[in-house]
Amino acid sequence: MTFSALHQPSARAAAAPRTRRSILTGAFALAAGAALPLAAAGRAYSAAAPDIIGCTAWGARAASEPVVVLANGPERIIVHHTATANVTDYSKQRAFALARAIQTYHMDAQGWIDTGQHFTVSRGAFVLEGRHSSLAELRTGARQVRAAHCVGQNTVSIGIENEGTYTSQVPPAAQYAALADLCAHICDQYGLPASEIYGHRDFNATSCPGDRLYALLPTLRKDVAARLGTPVADPAEAADPIGDLVRQATGRPASTYAEYLPAGLLP
Ligand SMILES: [Zn+2]
Numbered sequence: 001m002t003f004s005a006l007h008q009p010s011a012r013a014a015a016a017p018r019t020r021r022s023i024l025t026g027a028f029a030l031a032a033g034a035a036l037p038l039a040a041a042g043r044a045y046s047a048a049a050p051d052i053i054g055c056t057a058w059g060a061r062a063a064s065e066p067v068v069v070l071a072n073g074p075e076r077i078i079v080h081h082t083a084t085a086n087v088t089d090y091s092k093q094r095a096f097a098l099a100r101a102i103q104t105y106h107m108d109a110q111g112w113i114d115t116g117q118h119f120t121v122s123r124g125a126f127v128l129e130g131r132h133s134s135l136a137e138l139r140t141g142a143r144q145v146r147a148a149h150c151v152g153q154n155t156v157s158i159g160i161e162n163e164g165t166y167t168s169q170v171p172p173a174a175q176y177a178a179l180a181d182l183c184a185h186i187c188d189q190y191g192l193p194a195s196e197i198y199g200h201r202d203f204n205a206t207s208c209p210g211d212r213l214y215a216l217l218p219t220l221r222k223d224v225a226a227r228l229g230t231p232v233a234d235p236a237e238a239a240d241p242i243g244d245l246v247r248q249a250t251g252r253p254a255s256t257y258a259e260y261l262p263a264g265l266l267p
Pocket residue numbers: 079080081149200206208209259
């Protein structure tokens with residue numbers, strides 16, 4: 001059972017509210033709620049946690065060495081695109097194949113210990129765990145795993161890869177909504193404001209996450225703020241000194257970061 005399913009009682013459950021099943025479900029919901037310190041602090045956000053598919057479910061390989069769990073949580077979220085094809089296969093199978101291909105590329109070609117990013121959002125709006133333990137640490141609301149998705153930011157940010165190439169197209173609506181839900185959940189868990197959502201190009205010399213998705217980030221911050229029930233404050237729009245310095249120093253470069261899957265790795 002998914003966490004989100006706990007918040008969608010069936011008509012049958014409503015008709016017979018004190019079944020053993022509903023009592024057990026309620027107990028689990030209470031236990032899950034107790035693990036969310038920010039929820040207990042009375043924040044406005046009360047949406048169900050998104051259904052995030054863990055590494056085991058999509059068939060991840062073991063990491064080549066233990067994933068490092070950091071004592072700190074993230075300071076921000078960084079949005080990427082995978083620069084893979086804008087497929088119209090929106091299936092879970094495709095999402096799983098993508099996750100495995102990314103892991104294979106990151107481990108075998110890049111030499112990393114595991115998938116680089118913490119989470120992946122497929123074109124079909126499936127949300128998957130990337131690097132092992134990212135999901136378990138997200139649920140703590142206090143720690144994160146060290147990642148490999150953005151140079152200089154891998155110990156202080158959560159990286160989200162979005163399947164597709166968003167240089168001239170925007171993501172499908174369902175994928176965008178899944179991204180917003182995921183960002184809101186991450187912000188809620190770690191106590192981050194929605195203004196702390198950035199694009200990869202704000203920190204590294206890369207075109208990632210594509211001009212169109214990058215242009216959507218102010219909207220994404222507002223949509224995440226709305227999900228959190230917080231005021232729409234967006235200091236990141238007004239002041240982005242790191243991004244400005246990078247762009248001044250580098251112009252608008254082609255990516256020199258080999259974060260993208262080579263052609264042919266993903267059928
Ligand atoms: Zn990127």
